[in-house]
Amino acid sequence: MPDRKEELVTEPNLYPGLYIVATPIGNLGDISARALDVLTRVAAVACEDTRVTGKLLHHAGIRQKLVRYDDHADPAVRERLLAMAETEAVALVSDAGTPLISDPGYRLVREARKRGIEVVSIPGPSALIVALTLSGLPTDRFLFGGFLPAKDKARRDILAELGAVRATLIFYETAPRLLDSLAALEATLPGREVAVARELTKKFEECRTGQVAELEAHFTAHPPKGEIVVMIAPPGDARPVDLDVDALLRAELATQKPSQAAARLAKAHGLDRKTLYARALELK
Template sequence: MSEGCEGALYVVATPIGNLEDLSPRAARLLGEVSWVAAEDTRHSARLLRHLGIDKPLVSLHEHNEASRVTALRDALASGQDVALISDAGTPLISDPGFVVVRELRASGHRVIPVPGACALIAALSAAGLATDRFLFEGFLPAKGGARRQRLTAALEREETLVYYESPHRIQATLQDISALFGSRRVVLARELTKTFETFLDADAETLLAHMREDPNQARGEFVIMVAGAEPRDDETQALVEGEAWLAAMLAEGVGVKAAATVVASRLGGRKKYWYQCAQTLKESDA
């Protein structure tokens, strides 16, 4: 456990479904800490009972997180080790804990991660979508307008897009994705590591139709993964932009050589090429 006089906060990942996914290190630490800060003490009490652990549990959720900082700081200062856990998966990932970790680190206390299950990583690892770059957006807004605004902001992102969604809003969210992303590939991961774990892979419209045919597919917690936008052809874009600039400058009476020099300095490329483009544009307008 902790070295020296002060204790440490252990940020402990817990299973997202299958209890066998709890690491031996996590189980050992939960049994060794002085007490456990949990998102839902009733939920976490069942996990501790399963492990045969009897520890004091203190609630730490989005409504009381800031007020728990002082108690945690005092506990660590007195030499107590504390574990922070959420209802499932890795704390702070769309779960409470950010305020506590930020404040304790700012106070010089040790915060130690104990890695384990995380729904977004588990989903990505089996989805067959690009994982070299991805954008995790957590839960989308509940209201339709705000949700569509958030989705629209990511339309041109080339990374795989990852969202969490509840069973109450999954169909509305798929409708919005269908309207905005069209035939873009979507992979839906449901009930990860649990008995009815399911991966569905199609465009959003097809997934929505499948869900309406089989209402069971709308149950459980979801990770939605949307393929990133196709990479933009920067060279083609530069050519189009350059020709537009050339045409505008020529129309204003700028000479061919001067126009080519301006475009080359702004967009790069050989000045000779832009000079030839400008000359062609001038001749076509003659």
């Protein structure tokens, strides 16, 4: 069989299969020549929003059959795409960035692999990678946590759970919830250096790195718009702070048992769990 990687651009027809195509996160000029070639020649493009993808294809001068698909789509739609991919080339795109990264596609790719359908990834933009490279935070190890939860308790639980991981933490967030997330971060992981990136690759791209109080002041004075990436430095990079252990325990005890509160704070701040538990019992 010919080397597919060498012939994807020059072969008259693409091989049957599912092609995962990354698209721009802002600047339309970031789409690759390979992505355009594939999108031109597939039998159909599965996308989150036909209007968004249609605008991209129109900009590139491509006319293509679009099929709306996301993780909430009727299983019959997924089945139709898989049936097509067995004999034709089918592309999967998200509204922006790399499909499957906090975007639809996992179920489709998993089922395609189960059926022996060829899966090919056409790499390209990803907001979390762009943000990390701009942030100035450590890049040797990082953990992507997807979108932070909307509810405050769930948000703090996630931050406490992952706070001890010795890696830069990366989360997606929405503009209306950014200040709430920064407050939760300061309460759960005080002293960490934090970066907030927004409008990546667009005209008003912004990436600010500093302490939470500095970021809160800026984004209170300048309410953010657009999609946001929040990054948190590893625990070893935290600024030394005097923790108000009693205040932290009281906040946890409002919703947790003493043993749970002690365990969470010990993990998040590197404190002695037994000492925390004894104090939690006194406060309770």
